[in-house]
Amino acid sequence: MxxxxxxxxxxxxxxxxxxxxxxxxxxxxxxxxxxxxxxxxxxxxxxxxxxxxxxxxxxxxxxxxxxxxxKEQPSKVKEIRLTPQIEDHDLETKRSQAERILRGGDAVLFVVKISGKEGPQAKSLLETLMKELGAVGRKQTGIQLSGKQAAVQLDPL
CATH class of the missing domain: 3.10.20.80 (Translation initiation factor 3 (IF-3), N-terminal domain)
Incomplete structure (x- = not known):
């Protein structure tokens, strides 16, 4: 300039x-x-x-x-790892952390580790998080279940 x-x-x-x-x-x-x-x-x-x-x-x-x-810099993707048996307080902490990241302009990748038949439980956990964070982020793709993990990426609005 x-x-x-x-x-x-x-x-x-x-x-x-x-x-x-x-x-x-x-x-x-x-x-x-x-x-x-x-x-x-x-x-x-x-x-x-x-x-x-x-x-x-x-x-x-x-x-x-x-x-x-x-604005020219590409947004970063920050990964947040969870388990399906997460406690309510820990889930609230992770949700507020994700909200802060999304408001800062970076994307969030939620990864839930699955073992055994925890697939539906992990999927419902990710759906809950997406619903709660709908005001600050939108999902880039659907929930992806693959082998030992379920993942979804939220981009900032």
Whole structure:
């Protein structure tokens, strides 16, 4: 992201502080206006001519750049392991942990270890968790029963 004196174009297409279109002006005039209003001149794209630039409050440009970088990063998948005989308090702890992860923007993979005929019990446990976490996450795929485990992945909304 180019800011202020780093913009080398002779003319820029300028947008004001409140989003109003100020037209095509020389870069020197845009910099003078930015200094007069005590804001930064930020180039939003280098792919067009004249490059579009915005007048943004000081410090706000850095925050926008950080948010853009954060959105570019792929979400991580955090795994939470359970057993079908989990106690109520432990289940509540795991549910709140998953809720915190989902609100943070990462996905959660619930894995329930199965031994013997615990398949239906594990499936009902995962369905309960999906129902309780429906406000902060949605399932990516259905519940997958395979061999010694049942799993489901929830993605953040």
């Amino acid at each position: 180019l800011m202020n004196e780093k913009i080398k174009a002779s003319e820029v297409s300028l947008t004001g502080v409140n989003g109003e279109d100020l037209g095509i002006v020389s870069t020197k005039e845009a910099l003078k206006l930015a200094k007069a209003l005590k804001v930064d001149l930020v180039c939003t794209s280098l792919m067009s001519f004249p490059p579009p630039c915005k007048l943004i409050g000081s410090g706000q440009a850095k925050q926008e750049a950080q948010q853009a970088r954060k």
